[in-house]
Amino acid sequence: MISKSIKLKNINKKFDKTEVINSFNLEINAGEFITLLGPSGCGKTTLLRMIAGLEHVTSGNIYIGEDDVTSVPPNKRDTSIMFQDYALFPHMNIKQNIGYGLKLKKIHKEEIDKKTNDWLRKIDLEDYGLRMPHEISGGQRQRVALARSLVVEPSVLLLDEPLGALDANLRKNMQSELKKVHSDIGITFVYVTHDQEEALSMSTKIVLMNKGKIEQMSIPVDLYNKPKSSFAAKFMGFSNIFSIENKQELDMSNFFKILKDKEIGKQKICFRSNNVNFKIHTNGEFKVVSKQYFGGMYQIEVSNDNNIIINLMSDESFSNNIQINDNLNLTIDSKDIIFLENQ
Amino acid sequence: MKSFSLLNNFLYVLFTIIVSLIYLPILVMIVFSFNSSKYQIMPFRNFTTSWYQRVLTDSQYIEGLTNSLIVSISVSFFATLLAFFCAYSLVNSNFKGKSFLNIFFLTPLVVPLILIGISLRFYLTSRGYEPSLFLVAIGQSIFVMPLAILNLSNRMSQIPKNLEEAAWSLGSSRLRSMFEIILPSCKFSLIATFILTFTFAFDEFIIAYFLTNFSITLPIKIWTSLVTGFDPAINAIGTIVFLTSLTLGLISQILFLKK
Structure with missing residues (x-):
């Protein structure tokens, strides 16, 4: 043909x-x-x-x-x-x-x-x-x-x-x-x-x-x-889309504190829910809001004082004991953060 | 629960009454068609089939019946064929004023038949046409056309649009897909429409009365017989017509259900 x-x-x-x-x-x-x-x-x-x-x-x-x-x-x-x-x-x-x-x-x-x-x-x-x-x-x-x-x-x-x-x-x-x-x-x-x-x-x-x-x-x-826009990111399954003030300022130890709603900051960023690591910690800055079973995985929603809601996805065995209102500490690798081109 | 079943019984009685009102007179007619008395009164005398023999040997009735069959079959053939194309264009095209036109297609159903009869007679005779069975066929076609269009467009709108689109994409022209894809899918509806329009045309009296002079259809013959004094043979012919219409009507209903 x-x-x-x-x-x-x-x-x-x-x-x-x-x-x-x-x-x-x-x-x-x-x-x-x-x-x-x-x-x-x-x-x-x-x-x-x-x-x-x-x-x-x-x-x-x-x-x-x-x-x-x-x-x-x-x-x-x-x-x-x-x-x-x-x-x-x-x-x-x-x-x-x-x-x-x-x-x-x-x-x-x-x-x-x-x-x-x-x-x-x-x-x-x-x-x-x-x-x-x-x-x-x-x-x-x-x-x-x-x-x-x-x-x-x-x-x-x-x-x-x-x-x-x-x-x-x-x-x-x-x-x-x-x-x-x-x-x-x-x-x-x-x-x-x-x-x-x-x-x-x-x-x-x-x-x-x-x-x-x-x-x-x-x-x-x-x-x-490498989605270029927040629409593309969302469509390709990135459930965490936010913005930050300045690209240079990325300090990983402080990363979750500088996140803003995606419409506010100058630079939009996104990351996948399964790339966020978390640990239960009494002084953790995030609180568990909801937890949903997805067959082998749990999707967990956490929020901090700034009302930033982050989606986590983790193995059943790892997150089984996590309860609503538990305090968590979150970390993420800088390579897992994607900077969106289209603002 | 009790009041519910009471209502149910009431509805059942109501239904029976309504059905009886419709069919009782016809039943009386059927019974008397086998009555040997010349008068349409009780008591029932003797069982006879002589009225049927008379009807079937009376040349005037036979002529009326033949005329009616010729006219009705031409009417239903012509109307069904034309309605197929009308329905296709109504369902498949989207032009300005389509819904407006749609209403006009259907109005002959509600316009009094006498108006269709009179206006067609005046119009056609003024154009130099003599009243005849041919004019009856034209008049009755106009009368049954909306029904045929309604039935066929109903069916056609159920056929998925992409059947034809698939055919086009495989190389079929519009005309060809109409005959090879749409027509077979409307097969039962076409036959049903043909039968339905046939029964409507066959029973039709008013238009026929206005549009013909000397060759008459069966309903006209029945009417003239009634005017000149009651003839018990009418019962027999009425029974034949009723049973034929009923059978054809049922067949067409079943075909519509089959699509």
């Missing part, structure tokens, strides 16, 4: 009068597995639908490969889309579902038969060809939808939260399967999800979106370890 690049140039999108996408620019290299990540309502699905041609752009241009496809209808674009609820055609059996795109291309019947059988084998559903979509399980439907999208050999595969409806176990399996498919056929994948773990484990690049704009675009490792 041929892989193609995607270029979004100055895309704007309004629904009635609400702006959903705002001067959006993005270049996706051919063969990349890019994830559009963000909370619901950030415009990621709209963007994907615009690449597919299912949604008009209000202004701006979309290129697939060298071609400007801005006003090309979806059936003439070199893309295939996969939906969260799979959208299998309920009145066609599995084989007809997979072969539908080939039938449209007026390909010879024997050729269609051969290709669909190939795909049925690839997705491990060889004996299921004559079943109807409602007669197979969610995970199987998922694989049929994937085969149906890929059998037409698109240059770009668009995936709209395709694993959202699966249970946790199946999800993990499908994640690695999708990754394998991507490296096998090498076409461009554009993947939409609100699940940061899924984004981290699958993509070659992540575009974190917020309110119709790019918040941060990085490789997964960088997004996880």
Whole structure:
């Protein structure tokens, strides 16, 4: 299959009068597995639908490969889309579902038969060809939808939260399967999800979106370890985001005393709850406010006299004996503190 | 609990009364269609099927029945087909004034039939059309169309939007996806709509009365027979029509449930 690049140039999108996408620019290299990540309502699905041609752009241009496809209808674009609820055609059996795109291309019947059988084998559903979509399980439907999208050999595969409806176990399996498919056929994948773990484990690049704009675009490792804004930090699971007056002044023995609410100080910082060490101490400056069990771990909320609330995460065995209102002393390694660039 | 069950019994009685009010006259008609007496009064004389034999051999009734069948089948075919496209565009497009237009699509249901009949007669005859069964078919199509649109758009709005979108992305044109994705998903509703519009057109009297002259439909024939004095054969034909309508109505209801 041929892989193609995607270029979004100055895309704007309004629904009635609400702006959903705002001067959006993005270049996706051919063969990349890019994830559009963000909370619901950030415009990621709209963007994907615009690449597919299912949604008009209000202004701006979309290129697939060298071609400007801005006003090309979806059936003439070199893309295939996969939906969260799979959208299998309920009145066609599995084989007809997979072969539908080939039938449209007026390909010879024997050729269609051969290709669909190939795909049925690839997705491990060889004996299921004559079943109807409602007669197979969610995970199987998922694989049929994937085969149906890929059998037409698109240059770009668009995936709209395709694993959202699966249970946790199946999800993990499908994640690695999708990754394998991507490296096998090498076409461009554009993947939409609100699940940061899924984004981290699958993509070659992540575009974190917020309110119709790019918040941060990085490789997964960088997004996880070096978020640039408090939004990115929060989305990547940093539950402690604060600010300090001055970057130079960092004195680790005094660190928790200089923390301020994130909106007040000049320099925003963040750190992960599992990087904070703590000890019970009668004169400890923090008091335990709440404690919640998370299966093998406890999440503990502590607060000090300045009303700074810090989240801690620790092993069950270590924090079992900690009670509400206990006094704690906190320490943290300076390497675990991340300075946010965007203020 | 006691007062609750009392209320329950009361509702049950009420329900029975209402159902009886609807079906009792029809039941009387069915009973008398087998009565050998010429007069529609008790007591019941002898059991006979002679009224049925008379109806089925009377050329005027047969002609009315044939005309009615031809007109009703054309009406339901035409209305269902057109309603499919109307419903598709109502469900799938978003244009200015759509909800306003929606109201207008449905008004023929509440406009008195006599108005549709009179205005169509004046309009069509002024355009040089002679009253005929063809005009009846046009008038009745207008009458049943809202019903057909309502039924089909109801079903279509239940079909997930992304089924068609998936088809488009696989290379299907809009027209093709309409026939290959939407049409099969509406299969049962289409048949149900066809049957329902058929029964409505088949029973319709007022529009037909205004729009035809010499070739008459069955309801018109029944009416003229009643005007010229009571003919017990009416009971027989009424029973046939009622049982057919009831069966068709039930079939269409079941099909709607099947989607």
